[in-house]
Amino acid sequence: MAFWTYNGLKFGIKSVKFPKENDFYDGFISSVKINGQKCLSQDKTAGSPEKSSEFQCRKCELACPTKAINLKNLAGGENGKGAPALKPLDANRCIFCGLCIDACSNIAGAISYSKDFDFGIASQPYADKRKAFKKSLFVKHIDTGSCGACEAEINALNNPYYNMHRLGIFITPSPRFADVLLVTGTFTKKMSDIFFNVLDNIPKPRYVVLTGSCPLTGGVFENGFKDGGGNKGLLFNNESEIKKLFEEDNVIALPHCPPNPFEILNVLLLIKNGDFK
Amino acid sequence: MQKKFLGDYEFIWGPVRKGVNESILYEFLSSGEELHNLDITFGYKKRDVRNVLAEKGNLYEQVLVVERISGLHAFSASLSYCLSVENFFGLADKIHKNLQILRMFFAEAERIRNHIENLSEIAESTYIQVPSAMYAYYAEMLKQLFVKFLNSRYLMGINMIGGVRKNLSLNDMEFIFNSVKSIVNSVQEIIKKNMETKSHIDRLKTTGKIDMKTAKRFCAKGVVAKSAGINPDLRIKRPYLLYGDTKLNSIIFNDGDAFSRYMVRIGEITQSLSILDYCLEMLKKNRFNNTSDYFVNMKEIDERTKKHGFGYAESSEGPIFCYAADFDGSVFKKINIKYPFGNNYKLFACGVKNTMMMDFNINETSYNFSVAAADK
Ligand code: SF4
Ligand code: SF4
Numbered sequence: 304m305a306f307w308t309y310n311g312l313k314f315g316i317k318s319v320k321f322p323k324e325n326d327f328y329d330g331f332i333s334s335v336k337i338n339g340q341k342c343l344s345q346d347k348t349a350g351s352p353e354k355s356s357e358f359q360c361r362k363c364e365l366a367c368p369t370k371a372i373n374l375k376n377l378a379g380g381e382n383g384k385g386a387p388a389l390k391p392l393d394a395n396r397c398i399f400c401g402l403c404i405d406a407c408s409n410i411a412g413a414i415s416y417s418k419d420f421d422f423g424i425a426s427q428p429y430a431d432k433r434k435a436f437k438k439s440l441f442v443k444h445i446d447t448g449s450c451g452a453c454e455a456e457i458n459a460l461n462n463p464y465y466n467m468h469r470l471g472i473f474i475t476p477s478p479r480f481a482d483v484l485l486v487t488g489t490f491t492k493k494m495s496d497i498f499f500n501v502l503d504n505i506p507k508p509r510y511v512v513l514t515g516s517c518p519l520t521g522g523v524f525e526n527g528f529k530d531g532g533g534n535k536g537l538l539f540n541n542e543s544e545i546k547k548l549f550e551e552d553n554v555i556a557l558p559h560c561p562p563n564p565f566e567i568l569n570v571l572l573l574i575k576n577g578d579f580k
Numbered sequence: 581m582q583k584k585f586l587g588d589y590e591f592i593w594g595p596v597r598k599g600v601n602e603s604i605l606y607e608f609l610s611s612g613e614e615l616h617n618l619d620i621t622f623g624y625k626k627r628d629v630r631n632v633l634a635e636k637g638n639l640y641e642q643v644l645v646v647e648r649i650s651g652l653h654a655f656s657a658s659l660s661y662c663l664s665v666e667n668f669f670g671l672a673d674k675i676h677k678n679l680q681i682l683r684m685f686f687a688e689a690e691r692i693r694n695h696i697e698n699l700s701e702i703a704e705s706t707y708i709q710v711p712s713a714m715y716a717y718y719a720e721m722l723k724q725l726f727v728k729f730l731n732s733r734y735l736m737g738i739n740m741i742g743g744v745r746k747n748l749s750l751n752d753m754e755f756i757f758n759s760v761k762s763i764v765n766s767v768q769e770i771i772k773k774n775m776e777t778k779s780h781i782d783r784l785k786t787t788g789k790i791d792m793k794t795a796k797r798f799c800a801k802g803v804v805a806k807s808a809g810i811n812p813d814l815r816i817k818r819p820y821l822l823y824g825d826t827k828l829n830s831i832i833f834n835d836g837d838a839f840s841r842y843m844v845r846i847g848e849i850t851q852s853l854s855i856l857d858y859c860l861e862m863l864k865k866n867r868f869n870n871t872s873d874y875f876v877n878m879k880e881i882d883e884r885t886k887k888h889g890f891g892y893a894e895s896s897e898g899p900i901f902c903y904a905a906d907f908d909g910s911v912f913k914k915i916n917i918k919y920p921f922g923n924n925y926k927l928f929a930c931g932v933k934n935t936m937m938m939d940f941n942i943n944e945t946s947y948n949f950s951v952a953a954a955d956k
Binding site: 306307311314317329330331368399400401416444446447448449450451452453454455456457458459463464465474476485488489491494497501522523524526534560561563 | 598600603623626629632641644645649651708709710713716717719720721724732733773776777951952953
C-alpha cells in the first residue's frame with residue numbers, strides 16, 4: 304500500500320483549523336437571526352414595545368412550518384431589557400428552511416442566516432465547571448428514526464476536512480466505552496426501550512446529545528401517529544422515563560435539520576473540554 | 581428462519597449497529613465462514629409519514645416532509661412529489677423549460693454526490709483508507725458548494741410546486757458547474773488509480789453476485805438492476821423533464837456483482853456530468869437570466885382536472901414514484917411514495933445466501949440502502 308501512502312502524503316493536509324480559528328467555509332450558516340431593530344412586527348410608535356399588543360406584521364411567524372417564531376418574545380429578546388428572555392426564534396424548532404427569510408426579504412429584511420452557533424443547553428448535575436474527560440472522547444451513536452442526513456453529517460466528521468480524530472474524538476462501536484451518546488431521529492416507540500438499554504450500558508459521567516430537530520421536537524414529523532405514539536421528540540415529552548432522563552443526565556440540545564458537522568464538532572469539543580455547565 | 585444444520589449458528593446484528601448507521605435488524609444463520617440465511621426486520625424507524633403528510637397545512641410543508649423521508653434523496657423525492665402535484669393541477673406543460681433544466685441539473689448533482697459518497701464507503705469496506713478519505717473530502721466539497729448557493733448541504737428546500745425556490749443567475753449556475761466539474765475530474769483521477777489497486781478490485785469482483793433472472797424476479801431497481809443487465813432507468817425508458825433531449829446511453833454491466841455496481845456508479849458520475857454540461861448549454865441558449873423570471877402563476881391552476889396526480893424521478897438508487905390524491909383545498913390527504921429500496925432489500929436478502937461472511941459489509945455497501953426510505 305506504499306502507493307496510497309505516497310498519494311495520501313501528496314494530497315496534503317486538508318483539515319480546517321477549527322477550533323483554533325473559526326475558519327468556516329464560504330457560505331457557512333449555523334443559525335437564523337431576527338434583527339429586532341428592523342422588524343416591523345411591533346407598533347413602535349405606541350410607547351414601549353413591551354406594552355404594545357399591536358402586531359403590524361407577522362409574515363414570518365405565519366410562514367414558519369415548525370412554529371419556531373414567536374414575535375411576542377422580540378420585546379424581551381435580543382433588543383429588550385427583560386431578564387433571561389424567551390427568544391423570538393426558538394432554535395430547537397428551526398429546521399433551516401429559510402421560509403421566514405423569504406417572507407421578510409421584501410418587507411424589512413430583518414431575518415437572515417448567521418454564522419453564530421446557537422443551541423440551548425439543558426444540563427444540570429455538573430453545576431460546577433469540570434472536566435469530566437481527560438484525554439479523548441468516545442462517542443456512541445443511536446438512530447431512533449432519522450432520515451439519514453443527520454447520520455451523514457456525523458459521518459462527515461471523519462472526512463479529512465473536519466477530521467475529528469485530530470481532536471481526540473472517536474466513534475465507538477460499544478456503549479460501554481462511550482462518554483457521549485449522540486441521538487438522531489424522532490424517538491419512535493420501537494426504539495425507546497432500545498435507547499434506554501444502550502444508555503444504561505454507558506458509564507457515568509456521560510452526556511446525551513439530541514442531534515437534530517427530530518429528537519428535540521419531532522422536527523417536520525411532529526405530531527405524527529393519530530392513534531397513540533407520535534413523533535414528539537424528547538424536549539416536550541411528558542413520559543416519566545424521559546423526564547427522569549432530563550433530571551439525571553446531562554442532556555444537550557443540538558438543533559437544526561440537519562445540524563452541520565461544525566455544530567456537532569463544537570458540542571463534542573465543549574463536552575470534551577468541560578465547558579458545559 | 582431457515583432449517584439449521586449441524587454446526588450452524590444464529591446471531592443477530594442490530595438494530596443498533598457499530599459506527600454511525602441507521603437502525604435495522606439483521607439475523608444471520610451461518611456456519612462460520614459462509615452465510616446461509618439472512619432475515620431482515622424493519623420498522624424500528626417508522627415515522628408514519630403517510631399520516632404526517634396528511635396532517636400538514638399546505639403543499640410546501642408536504643414538500644419539506646417528503647424531502648426528509650430520506651435526506652440523501654431529498655431532491656429526487658421532492659421532484660417526484662412536485663411532478664405528481666403539477667400533474668394533478670395540469671401544470672406540467674406550464675413549467676418553463678429553464679426551470680425543468682434547473683431541476684435536471686440538481687437531480688444530477690445529487691446523483692454525483694451520492695455516488696461519490698458510496699465510492700468512499702466501498703473503498704473503506706475494502707480497507708483502503710486513503711482513497712476513501714479522498715472521496716469523502718470531495719463529497720464534502722460538493723456539499724459546501726451546495727450550501728453556498730442553495731443554503732442546504734442536502735439539496736433540501738429547492739423544489740417547490742411550480743418551479744425552483746432558490747434565486748439563481750446564469751453566473752451562479754456556471755460557477756456551480758465549473759466547481760462540480762473540477763471535483764468530478766479529481767474524483768476520476770482517484771478512480772483511475774483505484775482501478776490499479778488489485779486488493780480493492782479483487783474484493784469487489786464476484787462479491788454478492790446476482791443473476792439477471794433473480795434480479796428480474798425481485799424487480800430490482802436502479803444501480804442494482806443495471807449491474808445485472810437490466811435497464812429500468814426512467815430517464816431513458818420514460819423520459820420526464822427534458823431528459824428525452826439528452827440522448828442518454830444505458831450504463832449496463834452483466835456480472836451482477838459488487839464490482840458491476842461499482843462500475844455503474846462510476847459510469848453514472850461521468851454521464852451526470854455530461855448532463856450538467858448539457859443543462860448549462862441549454863440555459864445559455866435559452867438566455868436564462870434569473871430563476872425568479874420563470875415562476876408559474878399559481879392562478880393558472882386547473883382544479884377541476886384530475887382525481888389524482890402521478891409523478892416519478894430517477895434517484896441515484898432507482899425510481900421514486902409518487903401518487904397524490906384527495907386534495908382538500910390545501911393539501912393532499914393521500915400520498916403514496918415508493919422508493920426503490922423495498923425490492924432491493926428483498927433481492928439482497930436472497931442474494932446474500934451462501935456468500936462469505938467477510939464480504940457482507942462490501943456487499944451491503946454496494947447496494948447503498950437507505951433504511952429511512954424503506955422504513956417510512
Ligand atoms: S428557517 Fe424555517 S423553521 Fe427556521 S424559523 Fe425560519 S421559517 Fe421557521
Ligand atoms: S433532524 Fe432533519 S436531517 Fe436530522 S434526521 Fe431529522 S429530518 Fe433528518
